Amino acid sequence: MPHETTKNAAGALDVAVLVSIGRHPVTGRTRRADQDARAVEAALALDHARVQLIHAGHHETDSEAALRGYLGMGFEALTLIEQAGDADVLPALTDALREAPPRLLLCGTRAETGEGSGLLPYLLAESLGWPIVTGLAEIERVEPEHVTLLQALPRGQRRRLRLRLPAVITVDEAAPAPRQSAFGPARRGALAVSEQASRPDTALADWTLEPARPRPKRLKVVKAASARDRFKAAAAKAEGGGGQVLTDATPEQGAEAIFKLLHEEGVLRR
Amino acid sequence: MLDILLPILIFSALALAAIGAVRRIRLWRQGRPSPVPVIRGLAAVPRRYLVDLHHVVARDKVMSSTHVATAGGFVAAMALAIVVHGLGLAEGVLGWLLLAASATMFVGSLFVARRRINPPARLSKGPWMRLPKSLMAFSLGIFVATLPAVGVLPPDAGGWLVAVLLAAAVAWGLAELVFGMTWGGPMKHAFAGALHLAFHRRAERFSTAAGPGRRSTGLKALDLDDAEAPLGVETPADFTWNQLLGFDACVQCGRCEAVCPAFAAGQPLNPKKLVQDMVVGMAGGSDAAYAGSPYPGKAVGEHAGDPHGPIVAREGTALVDAETLWSCTTCRACVEECPMMIEHVDAIVDMRRFLTLEHGNTPNKGAEVLDNLIATDNPGGFDPGSRLHWAADLELPLMAERGEAQVLLWLGDGVFDMRNQRTLRALVKVLRAAGVDFAVLGNEERDSGDVARRLGDEATFQSLARRNIATLAQYRFDRIVTCDPHSFHVLANEYGELGGNYEVSHHSTYINELLEAGWLSLKASRLGRVTYHDPCYLGRYNGEYAAPRAVLDALGVERVEMARSGYRSRCCGGGGGAPITDIPGKQRIPDMRMNDVSETGADLVAVGCPQCTAMLEGVVAEDRAVVKDIAELVADALDESAPAKDRRRVTEEEAA
Numbered sequence: 001m002p003h004e005t006t007k008n009a010a011g012a013l014d015v016a017v018l019v020s021i022g023r024h025p026v027t028g029r030t031r032r033a034d035q036d037a038r039a040v041e042a043a044l045a046l047d048h049a050r051v052q053l054i055h056a057g058h059h060e061t062d063s064e065a066a067l068r069g070y071l072g073m074g075f076e077a078l079t080l081i082e083q084a085g086d087a088d089v090l091p092a093l094t095d096a097l098r099e100a101p102p103r104l105l106l107c108g109t110r111a112e113t114g115e116g117s118g119l120l121p122y123l124l125a126e127s128l129g130w131p132i133v134t135g136l137a138e139i140e141r142v143e144p145e146h147v148t149l150l151q152a153l154p155r156g157q158r159r160r161l162r163l164r165l166p167a168v169i170t171v172d173e174a175a176p177a178p179r180q181s182a183f184g185p186a187r188r189g190a191l192a193v194s195e196q197a198s199r200p201d202t203a204l205a206d207w208t209l210e211p212a213r214p215r216p217k218r219l220k221v222v223k224a225a226s227a228r229d230r231f232k233a234a235a236a237k238a239e240g241g242g243g244q245v246l247t248d249a250t251p252e253q254g255a256e257a258i259f260k261l262l263h264e265e266g267v268l269r270r
Numbered sequence: 271m272l273d274i275l276l277p278i279l280i281f282s283a284l285a286l287a288a289i290g291a292v293r294r295i296r297l298w299r300q301g302r303p304s305p306v307p308v309i310r311g312l313a314a315v316p317r318r319y320l321v322d323l324h325h326v327v328a329r330d331k332v333m334s335s336t337h338v339a340t341a342g343g344f345v346a347a348m349a350l351a352i353v354v355h356g357l358g359l360a361e362g363v364l365g366w367l368l369l370a371a372s373a374t375m376f377v378g379s380l381f382v383a384r385r386r387i388n389p390p391a392r393l394s395k396g397p398w399m400r401l402p403k404s405l406m407a408f409s410l411g412i413f414v415a416t417l418p419a420v421g422v423l424p425p426d427a428g429g430w431l432v433a434v435l436l437a438a439a440v441a442w443g444l445a446e447l448v449f450g451m452t453w454g455g456p457m458k459h460a461f462a463g464a465l466h467l468a469f470h471r472r473a474e475r476f477s478t479a480a481g482p483g484r485r486s487t488g489l490k491a492l493d494l495d496d497a498e499a500p501l502g503v504e505t506p507a508d509f510t511w512n513q514l515l516g517f518d519a520c521v522q523c524g525r526c527e528a529v530c531p532a533f534a535a536g537q538p539l540n541p542k543k544l545v546q547d548m549v550v551g552m553a554g555g556s557d558a559a560y561a562g563s564p565y566p567g568k569a570v571g572e573h574a575g576d577p578h579g580p581i582v583a584r585e586g587t588a589l590v591d592a593e594t595l596w597s598c599t600t601c602r603a604c605v606e607e608c609p610m611m612i613e614h615v616d617a618i619v620d621m622r623r624f625l626t627l628e629h630g631n632t633p634n635k636g637a638e639v640l641d642n643l644i645a646t647d648n649p650g651g652f653d654p655g656s657r658l659h660w661a662a663d664l665e666l667p668l669m670a671e672r673g674e675a676q677v678l679l680w681l682g683d684g685v686f687d688m689r690n691q692r693t694l695r696a697l698v699k700v701l702r703a704a705g706v707d708f709a710v711l712g713n714e715e716r717d718s719g720d721v722a723r724r725l726g727d728e729a730t731f732q733s734l735a736r737r738n739i740a741t742l743a744q745y746r747f748d749r750i751v752t753c754d755p756h757s758f759h760v761l762a763n764e765y766g767e768l769g770g771n772y773e774v775s776h777h778s779t780y781i782n783e784l785l786e787a788g789w790l791s792l793k794a795s796r797l798g799r800v801t802y803h804d805p806c807y808l809g810r811y812n813g814e815y816a817a818p819r820a821v822l823d824a825l826g827v828e829r830v831e832m833a834r835s836g837y838r839s840r841c842c843g844g845g846g847g848a849p850i851t852d853i854p855g856k857q858r859i860p861d862m863r864m865n866d867v868s869e870t871g872a873d874l875v876a877v878g879c880p881q882c883t884a885m886l887e888g889v890v891a892e893d894r895a896v897v898k899d900i901a902e903l904v905a906d907a908l909d910e911s912a913p914a915k916d917r918r919r920v921t922e923e924e925a926a
């Protein structure tokens with residue numbers, strides 16, 4: 001059952017939030033994923049909305065505790081699209097969303113488990129044919145056909161966007177922190193299973209997965225004589241050095257510039 | 271004429287009292303069930319009243335004599351009046367006894383009246399101000415009305431006018447003292463108080479013929495396996511019926527208010543008002559009639575509730591505001607002082623449980639700390655694999671490698687805190703100097719669950735507790751020693767209900783034993799004046815006041831006591847998750863405590879708790895006394911020229 005953010009839900013906006021199984025960065029224990037929880041919070045902050053939680057994935061005891069973390073934010077149920085362990089959840093999610101399309105789809109920018117490539121929202125938006133906006137800071141206004149929101153840019157800047165519905169919006173650390181998950185509603189909430197075929201992720205089968213190793217950080221050497229200089233250095237914008245801004249460029253020119261840069265940085269080799 | 275009027279008055283007062291009693295009992299029975307031994311409880315009332323309750327009341331000598339004279343006089347006078355005037359049996363000594371009883375009561379009531387001339391702020395005013403007059407009216411009226419019955423005055427002396435006046439005085443007295451007792455007047459405390467003593471939720475607190483009562487301070491566990499069981503207290507009716515009865519027993523003496531550190535700091539909490547609010551809630555209505563000190567910063571008359579309505583509203587106001595509940599440091603000073611044996615801390619944590627477990631509304635850093643406890647087993651969110659980093663050079667013996675030791679040294683979350691690491695290193699040095707056979711759990715140790723439980727997160731507490739119990743079950747040890755009184759309390763008093771029973775000692779207790787047994791030799795101390803701050807969780811929670819003082823004396827310091835020490839010690843402000851919920855007040859509790867310290871002129875305050883160390887050391891003041899843990903003081907005074915002793919189990923067994 002969807003969570004209604006108002007008593008009078010007539011004409012309310014249908015919002016779906018995709019939630020995944022998170023992993024604590026220090027202990028690796030499963031938990032509600034931070035960005036997804038922020039997406040739920042953003043949905044709960046809407047004035048007139050019917051919010052539905054959707055999770056697609058392989059279901060285990062461990063992951064149940066994590067999913068219940070989202071229920072503890074005040075939901076009676078969560079739609080669980082059960083998938084096999086090796087499944088690619090994209091087709092199942094696309095089908096489910098096509099069957100009952102929400103007006104607004106919210107989710108974290110990237111998952112804390114699995115591939116965590118951050119591609120899923122883009123692929124979903126593409127297959128649904130909806131626009132996508134990343135880095136939500138705040139949803140300001142909802143109209144029947146549009147939503148006005150603030151998008152977070154680096155260094156605290158904000159950009160106001162007006163977006164046509166339906167749309168996908170992704171949430172990262174710029175959005176407000178999620179509310180506490182309470183034990184009572186988490187324990188009571190239901191996991192409503194929704195059937196979708198499970199299609200194996202053939203690409204994944206060829207991959208080798210191994211734990212990430214911490215990469216050495218590039219040191220920023222600051223030669224500062226005074227505290228003022230040190231402060232300025234710390235507060236300064238990261239300098240890209242040889243950056244280049246292309247305006248009114250054709251896609252070919254843009255691609256050419258990116259290609260050149262990747263060569264210079266040694267990412268691509270001839 | 272009086273011999274007609276008095277029986278009518280007496281018996282109608284008794285009848286009204288009986289009706290009132292039934293109504294009052296119905297109010298209590300709105301609460302959840304809590305089985306009690308009815309007959310045994312009632313039979314225990316005289317002893318619990320005379321021994322246990324008076325043990326608390328007698329801390330104020332004048333008040334306790336006043337109460338004995340007034341209450342004793344009244345009970346005797348009332349019983350005799352029923353016989354003498356109600357049944358008309360004035361023969362022999364009965365009439366004289368009644369005269370004596372009412373005279374005693376009158377003297378007592380004079381003292382009650384004197385108390386009310388310039389009453390201290392902690393006393394409630396309102397109807398309580400008329401109580402001495404009611405007491406006098408009753409005792410004088412009965413006294414004079416009895417004079418003809420024993421033949422001192424002729425019957426009908428003074429004519430009908432005097433008779434009517436006397437009857438009026440007696441009627442007033444009866445109204446206040448007899449049916450006022452069950453209809454909610456100030457005398458309600460006598461009726462509810464007696465039954466509260468009979469049906470107290472912690473009967474083990476009271477002495478029996480077999481011996482003194484036990485300290486009973488561990489919180490009661492929630493049944494989390496039963497999905498239907500409510501998670502804490504949402505409405506007044508969610509308390510157990512005997513908790514409601516307990517609230518109703520409050521005499522509004524304000525002793526709790528006078529000792530509450532949160533109240534003194536100007537945080538929005540007053541334990542007396544809180545108890546009165548629960549009474550308001552159980553009967554339904556608003557707090558407008560409350561005539562005592564309010565919650566600091568909150569006007570009286572703006573809150574209301576009913577037995578089945580929420581105590582704390584999600585939005586707006588109900589009976590109590592959440593910040594009132596989150597201001598409490600769970601220091602138990604109020605419980606220690608309460609002559610009616612009311613359990614404020616139980617009630618506060620019950621209500622917090624609902625806020626955390628159902629509303630998900632633990633204020634400020636609360637949610638973050640609880641999330642950390644869930645994800646990393648420590649409140650700071652540190653890597654649980656780094657619990658022993660502070661001791662990398664100490665080569666502490668691990669239980670996982672040894673399997674057994676005489677002493678299991680419980681380190682606590684202080685392992686992540688640089689200040690407390692100094693204390694821990696000192697303690698290890700002392701144990702090694704005494705040749706103690708000890709081992710630590712290391713990375714297998716988790717937070718004890720203390721903070722989670724006080725923040726109302728019973729689920730996280732039980733999860734931590736059960737895993738700790740399972741870990742401890744793998745090893746053999748004689749006892750646990752810890753320098754954290756909070757872990758001490760939880761391990762010793764709260765794990766039992768979940769199946770973990772251990773002998774636990776605070777490090778001060780253990781060090782004192784080592785000193786007494788001659789396992790430690792100390793150099794003469796160069797410390798000057800030292801005072802000792804009793805941690806709430808060591809003192810009031812566990813009754814250990816003597817050992818830390820004995821250790822200080824063994825160090826040869828000049829020990830001075832603060833005005834509030836021992837069972838009256840003032841909290842440092844660090845308990846109950848109070849630094850985490852951080853409810854603002856007018857001043858900070860640790861500042862007040864360091865003022866207490868500086869009043870003694872001590873240059874050093876000895877502590878025995880990582881929380882106290884952090885709170886008191888955080889105080890910024892000129893010439894602030896140095897804060898040191900008992901373990902540090904002992905470690906500094908170790909005489910390292912003395913030969914180390916080997917006290918391992920092996921040698922003991924050989925000796926035996």
Ligand code: SF4
Nearest residue numbers: 530598599601602604
């Ligand atoms: S436990 Fe301490 S802080 Fe809490 S109400 Fe009682 S006296 Fe006040």
Ligand code: SF4
Nearest residue numbers: 520521523524526608
């Ligand atoms: S709760 Fe106890 S100490 Fe506080 S006012 Fe009531 S009777 Fe007195």
